[in-house]
Amino acid sequence: MENLVYQNTRLENRAYWLTILRWLFVVGVGLTTFATQRFIGLELPYRWIYIFTSAFILINLITYYLLNRTKGISGDNSRALKRIINFQTSGDLLVLAIIIHFAGGIENPFYLYFFFQMVIASTLVSPLDSYLQATFALFLMAITACFECIGTIPHYPLEGFIGHDLYQNKFYVLVSVIVFGTTSYLIVYLTISISSALRKQEEAYRQANIELNKKDAIKNEYVLRVTHDIKSHLAAIQTNLNVAAQLFKSSDKQKEFIDRAYSRSFRLTEFIKDLLKLTRIRLEDKFSGESFSLKDTLLKVAGTLKSDATDKSIDFRTDISPEIDLFFGSAFSMEEVFTNLLSNAIKYTQKNGSVSLKAIRKGNEIHIEITDTGIGIPEGEQEQIFDEFYRATNARKSEEEGTGMGMSIVAKIIERHHGKISLKSKEGEGTTVYVSLPKEDRSIGVQL
Amino acid sequence: MSRAKILLVDDDPDFILAVQAILENNNYQVIPALNRKEAMEKLEAEKPDLTILDVMMEQPNDGFEMAREIKEDDSYKDMPIIMLTSIDGMTGINFKAAMQSKDWLPVDAYLEKPVEPDTILEEIQKFLSK
Numbered sequence: 001m002e003n004l005v006y007q008n009t010r011l012e013n014r015a016y017w018l019t020i021l022r023w024l025f026v027v028g029v030g031l032t033t034f035a036t037q038r039f040i041g042l043e044l045p046y047r048w049i050y051i052f053t054s055a056f057i058l059i060n061l062i063t064y065y066l067l068n069r070t071k072g073i074s075g076d077n078s079r080a081l082k083r084i085i086n087f088q089t090s091g092d093l094l095v096l097a098i099i100i101h102f103a104g105g106i107e108n109p110f111y112l113y114f115f116f117q118m119v120i121a122s123t124l125v126s127p128l129d130s131y132l133q134a135t136f137a138l139f140l141m142a143i144t145a146c147f148e149c150i151g152t153i154p155h156y157p158l159e160g161f162i163g164h165d166l167y168q169n170k171f172y173v174l175v176s177v178i179v180f181g182t183t184s185y186l187i188v189y190l191t192i193s194i195s196s197a198l199r200k201q202e203e204a205y206r207q208a209n210i211e212l213n214k215k216d217a218i219k220n221e222y223v224l225r226v227t228h229d230i231k232s233h234l235a236a237i238q239t240n241l242n243v244a245a246q247l248f249k250s251s252d253k254q255k256e257f258i259d260r261a262y263s264r265s266f267r268l269t270e271f272i273k274d275l276l277k278l279t280r281i282r283l284e285d286k287f288s289g290e291s292f293s294l295k296d297t298l299l300k301v302a303g304t305l306k307s308d309a310t311d312k313s314i315d316f317r318t319d320i321s322p323e324i325d326l327f328f329g330s331a332f333s334m335e336e337v338f339t340n341l342l343s344n345a346i347k348y349t350q351k352n353g354s355v356s357l358k359a360i361r362k363g364n365e366i367h368i369e370i371t372d373t374g375i376g377i378p379e380g381e382q383e384q385i386f387d388e389f390y391r392a393t394n395a396r397k398s399e400e401e402g403t404g405m406g407m408s409i410v411a412k413i414i415e416r417h418h419g420k421i422s423l424k425s426k427e428g429e430g431t432t433v434y435v436s437l438p439k440e441d442r443s444i445g446v447q448l
Numbered sequence: 449m450s451r452a453k454i455l456l457v458d459d460d461p462d463f464i465l466a467v468q469a470i471l472e473n474n475n476y477q478v479i480p481a482l483n484r485k486e487a488m489e490k491l492e493a494e495k496p497d498l499t500i501l502d503v504m505m506e507q508p509n510d511g512f513e514m515a516r517e518i519k520e521d522d523s524y525k526d527m528p529i530i531m532l533t534s535i536d537g538m539t540g541i542n543f544k545a546a547m548q549s550k551d552w553l554p555v556d557a558y559l560e561k562p563v564e565p566d567t568i569l570e571e572i573q574k575f576l577s578k
Contacts, residue, residue, distance in 0.1 A: 231534030232460055235562035239466035242565055247473050269562055 006206075011081040014124050015067055018088050019060045026056045029099065036103075044156055048102045052095055059091040082125050089121045089133050097140035104158035106145045106167050106176055114141065114180075115187055122191035130192055134184040142177045149173045227276055231269070238265045267401055274405040277336075278388065281412045294327035294334060294366065294437075295320055298359055301338045308346050315354035316346070323361040327439065333413045340406045341370050341433055347400050349374035349430075361439070368435040376427040385423070386411040394427065451477045452576050455496035457487040457514070458532070463561075467500070470565045476572070484510045488517070491524065498575055500568075501555070503533035519554035528575035529554070530568070534561040 033049050036042050063084060070080045093114060100108045114137045122130040148155040148167050155167050166172055241262040245255060302318045309316035327334070338357075345355045353373040360367050377385055377392050384390045391404040414421045419437035454476050458464050461482065468478045479494050481487035491499070499518065503511035511531060518524045557571050 228534050231561060232463070235534055236460055236462040236466065238562040239463060239470075239565075243466045243469045246565070247469055265562075 008076070008078050008081060011078055011085065011124065012067065012070075015063065015081060015084050015088070018085065018120065019063050022056050022060050022088075022092070026053060029053045029056075033103075042158055044104075044158075045102050049099055052099045052102070055095045055098075056092070059088060059095070062091075063088055082129070085121065085124050086129055086133070089117050089125075090136060092117055093133070093137050093140055097137075097144060101144045101148070101153070102156050105148045105155055106141075106173060107158050111141060111180070115183065118184055118187050119191050122188045123195040127192050130188045131185070134188045138177070138181045138184055141180050145173050145177060223276075223279065227272075230272055234265055234269050234272070238262065238269065241265060267403075270401075271403045271405075274403040274409065278405055278409055278412070281409065281416070289329050290331060291326055291328050292331040292334075293325050295322065295325045295359070297331060297334050298338055298357065298368075301335060301342055302357055305339070305342050305346060308343065309355060312346065312349070312351050312353075314346060314349055314352070317354070317356040318358075319356070320359045321361055324359050324366045324439075327366065327437065329417045329437075330413075333416070337410050337413050337435070338368075338370075340410050341435075344406060345370050345372035345374065345431070345433075347374075347402075348372065348395065348398065353430075364439045366437045366439055368437070369432055370435075371430065371432040373430040376429050376431055377423070377425040378427045382423060382425055386421075451475055452498065452572075453477045453479060453494060453496040454572065455479045455481060455487065455491060455494065455499040457481045457484075457499065457511075458502040459483060460502075467568070470568070471572075474569055484514050487514065491518065496527065498528045498530065498572060500530045500532055503531060515555050528556040530557045530559060530571055530575075531555040532559050532561055532563060532568075 030050070030053055033046060033053065036044070037046050066080075066084045066087070070077045070084070096110075096113060096117075100110055103110070118130070118134050118137065121133045125133075144153070145167070147153045149170060157167070241258055244250070245258045245262060250258065298318070298320050302316075302320075306316060342355070342357060349355055349372045355372045356370070358369045358371075375394050375398065378394060381390075381392050385392060385407050388408045389404040390408075391402055395402060411421055414435060414437070417437055419435060421433065421435050423431055423433045425431035454471055456464055456467060456471070456478050458467075458480075459482055464480045464482070468480055471478045479490050479496060481490050487499075487501075490496075501511050501515060503509070511533065515529050515531065518527070518529065556575060559568060559571060
């Protein structure tokens, strides 16, 4: 069905395109005739030439009328459209043959224009119709040439332009007709085979695209289902363990094992959540952007994480300039980014250390710095920190848990917002993460 | 003070059992329901003070539809609904943003499974102490 609509739209567009070409052709023929009359001064029946040139206008008007009528037809109107294109082609050939007859007949090199008609028709109508059109062209050409040759109809010579007795030379007329005929059929044959090969290829691409879209939908459905099922089981396990650990009296030994099981199920859940987040960011080719206050997002994140810092007696400072207020992007993702970065900073900073969040505006950019006095990232590993599943060796050795996906999620989101992220770190001394974001880049939501 | 009644709707009996234990331990009366139909019947019969609802039950959007159905009914429109689910952004729905529009997702809070007992108790207290 989709294919049909596509085919029909293509035919309809082409039918209109032909009328536009015809308008240009009318102007072209008119000007050429006028120039011939005015500047070359050939003796020709100009009145007839002008009259038949305006017959092209008539063809266009009839075409518009017919096209309008097909719009009312519901369903497949490709046959009607092809008939219209056939009508246009035959009409053009007939009118062109008549004009050429009045302008020198076989002496007129404009005969070659017939070939345009054949190329165009061959790409649009059926092969049989294309061959019939070529035959019609050949018939028109041959009959005018022959009748002019034997004197059945008058000949209007292009005097002074070309040898004016050529039309009487039977051998010349015969060869011309043969060459014209073979050229026509060859053109039609070549055009049909090239355009049908192209059409097949195009169709194959379209089908492949439809298949891809279908598979994509199945995959999304599948991921959703799997996510739901895995997380449902985990949620049940975790909640039940929680009840067992907290509500019922159990021995220390029992409690220890329940706690271990709980902690592992908790970590598995975190891991799956992160994995899904990352998958989602990779699969989405766009997200809906909105204007929101980045300052509020930062304040919110800082507020949420303040207690974690206080618990470790970490000196936590924020310096957020009011100038960075409005930002265009995904508020949800930005919260994710800064929660990740700040909680990392707090997580990997020892007791009594310090963490700071600084945000300023620089021209059209927002610069955010998160500095800690934590364990730092070993020199050789600073690049890898943004890789999926990568955790720095000293982070792995520390007591802290992590999925190794936080930084790659952060990097992907920043990238989506056309921003940049980099870091400076020294093992044992601390880390500073620099994020810069374009202030109001509205193209973000459109295409990424 | 009579115990507050909570309607707990989820298609996972293990989950229901555990959450029920937590809630009952905190002195709430729990009415469990395993599907939408049962939930609507119990809602009618028990007139709970609050409902905890899972998004995906028999149909992927049973929870959403049920939330809408409840909030459209004048007798329940003031009853808080806490939506609890294990699906997240994968559906393309950003719940936090969707909650801004009450017509679309007419719930009062949204929590992602698995949820810590303290978190869910806090949420419940927030609504029931009003």
